[in-house]
Amino acid sequence: MSNNLNSPSSLNSLEVCPKQAQLRRRIERESLSFHQLLYRGVEFGVQSESDDPGKAASDEVLRLCWSRPIETEQSDLLGMAEHVAALAELIVWCLRTGPAWKHPDPLALGSEIWHPACWSIPGGLRRVALVDHWSDRRALQEARDWQTLEGALYGLPVTILAVVLGPMRNGRRHGPLTKGWLHPRNGELRFQKRDGSGFDGNWESVWRESYDGSREDWIEAMNEDGLMAETFVVHSAIEFDARESEKVREVALSKLAQVAASGIEATRNLSRCFDAVRACEYRFPCAYLQEPTELNGFVNISRPGAPPHFAR
Numbered sequence: 001m002s003n004n005l006n007s008p009s010s011l012n013s014l015e016v017c018p019k020q021a022q023l024r025r026r027i028e029r030e031s032l033s034f035h036q037l038l039y040r041g042v043e044f045g046v047q048s049e050s051d052d053p054g055k056a057a058s059d060e061v062l063r064l065c066w067s068r069p070i071e072t073e074q075s076d077l078l079g080m081a082e083h084v085a086a087l088a089e090l091i092v093w094c095l096r097t098g099p100a101w102k103h104p105d106p107l108a109l110g111s112e113i114w115h116p117a118c119w120s121i122p123g124g125l126r127r128v129a130l131v132d133h134w135s136d137r138r139a140l141q142e143a144r145d146w147q148t149l150e151g152a153l154y155g156l157p158v159t160i161l162a163v164v165l166g167p168m169r170n171g172r173r174h175g176p177l178t179k180g181w182l183h184p185r186n187g188e189l190r191f192q193k194r195d196g197s198g199f200d201g202n203w204e205s206v207w208r209e210s211y212d213g214s215r216e217d218w219i220e221a222m223n224e225d226g227l228m229a230e231t232f233v234v235h236s237a238i239e240f241d242a243r244e245s246e247k248v249r250e251v252a253l254s255k256l257a258q259v260a261a262s263g264i265e266a267t268r269n270l271s272r273c274f275d276a277v278r279a280c281e282y283r284f285p286c287a288y289l290q291e292p293t294e295l296n297g298f299v300n301i302s303r304p305g306a307p308p309h310f311a312r
């Protein structure tokens with residue numbers, strides 16, 4: 001039977017755990033993590049028709065913070081909300097240089113309908129990867145993510161836009177998009193010295209959400225410190241020839257059939273529940289062989305979930 005939840009996240013999840021792929025098609029945790037908030041804000045902003053899509057992204061993050069429980073160890077929930085909202089605004093303001101982004105049309109794949117996560121650009125697709133750092137190894141990993149492989153299903157090259165957020169510490173991202181340094185006398189905003197080293201002594205750290213200047217001032221200061229190219233990394237387009245496209249399509253069809261056939265009794269890969277990099281969002285109670293439901297902290301969903309690889 002066709003459904004509307006086949007997407008890159010379905011297949012990425014299947015490769016972690018068949019049970020996760022099943023759950024991701026119909027249910028998600030009611031509480032939202034930092035990563036989910038940021039992703040949803042950015043996604044909302046890039047496709048917003050608002051005159052100020054960056055502000056739309058920020059407003060969406062704040063709306064979500066008031067409407068859903070937030071999953072954080074921080075007691076300062078308002079501070080976290082403002083931090084994520086400011087980050088989403090800056091990312092969207094930099095990415096959305098033209099009209100609202102649109103997804104390509106869903107694709108018939110065998111008896112299933114594929115709902116894309118990529119965005120259309122002339123002659124291809126693009127996707128955004130929000131990452132703590134970027135490296136050759138990370139580039140290889142992202143190139144084999146199903147959000148990139150869906151380019152083979154469409155027969156189109158995929159450009160990856162990697163936005164480097166910096167590491168997460170104490171509930172906040174520590175990178176140029178979120179944190180700068182103010183000169184002790186003239187208040188100039190800087191991020192790093194010409195030799196790439198940081199600041200110490202009397203320089204005062206400042207979070208983006210607490211900075212008195214505008215987002216234009218912030219980005220200009222990042223630009224002057226030579227940080228834009230390493231914060232917004234454009235990976236050269238990944239192309240798929242006819243043979244690769246056919247092979248990827250075969251793999252996708254096979255995996256979608258596996259997801260469709262497994263049903264609620266899908267196999268649990270229990271060793272993945274508490275993965276050190278990304279613990280599964282269903283681990284309580286699924287890791288203890290109970291079913292996640294609306295009675296134990298989950299809500300039904302009607303659209304594909306956020307890519308599970310997002311922003312780590």
Ligand code: SF4
Nearest residue numbers: 017020268273280286
């Ligand atoms: S909690 Fe474990 S068994 Fe359940 S979906 Fe997640 S990884 Fe699979």
